[in-house]
Amino acid sequence: MEKVTTEARFREAVGGTKPTIAVFKTTWCKDCHFIEPFMPEVEQSYQDKLNFIEIDRDDLPDLCSELNILGIPSFIAFRDGQELIRFVSKLRKSREEIEQFLDRAVEVAGSLNK
Numbered sequence: 001m002e003k004v005t006t007e008a009r010f011r012e013a014v015g016g017t018k019p020t021i022a023v024f025k026t027t028w029c030k031d032c033h034f035i036e037p038f039m040p041e042v043e044q045s046y047q048d049k050l051n052f053i054e055i056d057r058d059d060l061p062d063l064c065s066e067l068n069i070l071g072i073p074s075f076i077a078f079r080d081g082q083e084l085i086r087f088v089s090k091l092r093k094s095r096e097e098i099e100q101f102l103d104r105a106v107e108v109a110g111s112l113n114k
Helices: 007-014 030-035 039-045 061-066 095-111
Strands: 002-004 020-025 051-056 074-079 082-087
Touching: 002 007, 007 020, 007 051, 007 061, 039 095, 074 095, 082 095
Parallel strands: 002 051, 020 051
Antiparallel strands: 020 074, 074 082
């Protein structure tokens, strides 16, 4: 997963026609560390349908404020620079919940092609 450290790179990454999942995390977040072991596998299984980027909320506080990122980890699906859907909750996220969100992101992006 590409680690994005500038707003310019973020905007470039989410501006494409292939949907991009932005994962907002921090180094001190226990729930962020919980998802780390299985996220590479998840990313691999969706690589044909989605791009993935990672943003440390502490590195880009202005962007996170603009996007109203409060809880972490937060997952937001973008395409053509527009937010499609987001997955944010105060509860720890399971692999199954993340995969359900990713399936929904693919579905939403696909419905926009019609």
